[in-house]
Amino acid sequence: MSAEPQSRPRILVVDDNEQNRALVRAALEDEDYDLTLVADGAEAIAAFEAERPDCVLLDVRMPGMSGFEVCAKIRSLPQGTDTPVVFLTALRDVDTFDAALRSGGDDFLTKPVRPTELVLRVQAALRIRRLNASNREYYELARKQRDDLIRLQLQKERLMAFVVHDLKNPVGVVDLHAQVLLRSKELPEKLRASATSIRDEVRSMIRLITNLLDISKSEEGKLVLASVSVDLPRLVSEVFEALDVAAKARNVTLKRETLVEHVRADADLLRRVLENLLDNALRHAPEGSSVEISATRRETDVEVRVSDAGGGVPPELRERIFDPFVQVESKDSSVTRTGRGLGLTFCRLAVEAHGGRIWLEDANPGAVFCLSLPQGE
Numbered sequence: 440m441s442a443e444p445q446s447r448p449r450i451l452v453v454d455d456n457e458q459n460r461a462l463v464r465a466a467l468e469d470e471d472y473d474l475t476l477v478a479d480g481a482e483a484i485a486a487f488e489a490e491r492p493d494c495v496l497l498d499v500r501m502p503g504m505s506g507f508e509v510c511a512k513i514r515s516l517p518q519g520t521d522t523p524v525v526f527l528t529a530l531r532d533v534d535t536f537d538a539a540l541r542s543g544g545d546d547f548l549t550k551p552v553r554p555t556e557l558v559l560r561v562q563a564a565l566r567i568r569r570l571n572a573s574n575r576e577y578y579e580l581a582r583k584q585r586d587d588l589i590r591l592q593l594q595k596e597r598l599m600a601f602v603v604h605d606l607k608n609p610v611g612v613v614d615l616h617a618q619v620l621l622r623s624k625e626l627p628e629k630l631r632a633s634a635t636s637i638r639d640e641v642r643s644m645i646r647l648i649t650n651l652l653d654i655s656k657s658e659e660g661k662l663v664l665a666s667v668s669v670d671l672p673r674l675v676s677e678v679f680e681a682l683d684v685a686a687k688a689r690n691v692t693l694k695r696e697t698l699v700e701h702v703r704a705d706a707d708l709l710r711r712v713l714e715n716l717l718d719n720a721l722r723h724a725p726e727g728s729s730v731e732i733s734a735t736r737r738e739t740d741v742e743v744r745v746s747d748a749g750g751g752v753p754p755e756l757r758e759r760i761f762d763p764f765v766q767v768e769s770k771d772s773s774v775t776r777t778g779r780g781l782g783l784t785f786c787r788l789a790v791e792a793h794g795g796r797i798w799l800e801d802a803n804p805g806a807v808f809c810l811s812l813p814q815g816e
């Protein structure tokens with residue numbers, strides 16, 4: 440290749456939202472680029488023709504011309520056939536992805552975009568632009584494979600969201616009917632045991648479904664808190680009641696130590712964090728032992744601790760135990776494993792959404808899962 444004078448790459452940023460433009464500017468400010476920021480499609484086309492940028496970062500939803508229309512227009516310009524166009528969009532779904540590719544886009548990033556990822560994608564786009572013809576062929580092949588993979592991933596996410604969402608209602612109805620049966624005085628003892636098992640299994644299904652829903656909400660930045668003053672002893676009583684069947688089945692006693700009266704938190708999220716932690720503790724506690732919960736005030740935080748006398752978490756897994764799908768292979772056949780390794784992932788997301796922290800201590804024997812929730816002033 441002939442040595443071209445290396446000028447600063449020029450990047451055109453198109454987004455109708457001022458805050459988004461500022462975010463992109465901040466992410467790219469340490470790079471040696473000339474940035475042009477515009478707020479709509481018509482300005483984008485004019486800037487493209489005047490400045491011939493080396494890369495375009497394009498929002499999808501804008502008043503007037505959409506990002507797709509802008510991209511198609513750029514592709515129809517003589518100098519616009521091979522300029523890399525990277526879409527930045529809040530819509531993470533397969534239809535948006537396909538529309539982005541159809542309009543001639545090269546890459547697709549979902550908002551909120553992490554600054555380091557944006558820098559890497561822009562660098563990659565600029566590098567690809569400088570590839571010679573034979574390398575470009577390889578690139579096109581790899582890109583096609585990448586696009587197929589992204590499409591599959593997005594289809595999988597959409598399917599999962601549907602399944603999870605659509606399961607929630609029927610499962611809730613099963614739970615209601617089991618409750619109706621249990622309330623009937625005429626129900627024979629044997630059937631009562633069956634109805635109780637149905638309720639218990641349905642509860643863990645509901646827990647799995649809501650964990651999944653909240654994990655995906657949090658990934659999309661949509662986990663919103665409704666913080667109130669929660670009556671903690673009452674909440675703990677409710678959670679104990681929900682886990683009563685499981686505790687009895689394993690002959691484990693649920694105990695409460697000192698509990699602060701009130702804690703500022705989102706009641707539903709806190710309930711489910713405690714349910715997940717106590718459910719784990721119950722499943723690892725040896726028969727005849729007890730599982731304990733305590734909550735104390737420490738300076739500006741409330742610290743909650745859930746402890747059991749089971750086998751604890753092996754040291755090599757402690758770092759990763761809050762990551763999705765991490766489960767310990769248990770040698771102890773009495774430890775029932777029904778879940779998917781999402782409980783602690785949900786707990787961490789929920790606690791961090793409160794600005795708090797969750798961690799694991801070694802109780803020797805057993806595990807102590809602790810969390811602290813900031814209480815403001």
Ligand SMILES: Nc1ncnc2c1ncn2[C@@H]1O[C@H](COP(=O)(O)OP(=O)(O)OP(=O)(O)O)[C@@H](O)[C@H]1O
Pocket residue numbers: 647715719720723747749750751752760765766767768776777778779780781782783784805806
């Ligand atoms: N109290 C505990 N004692 C020992 N190991 C634990 C304890 N709590 C959790 N673990 C280990 O951490 C792993 C992850 O826990 P997590 O709650 O995320 O998933 P799970 O309980 O396996 O499934 P899910 O919660 O999705 O139903 C568990 O599989 C278990 O091996």
Ligand SMILES: [Mg+2]
Pocket residue numbers: 715718719778781782783
């Ligand atoms: Mg669990």
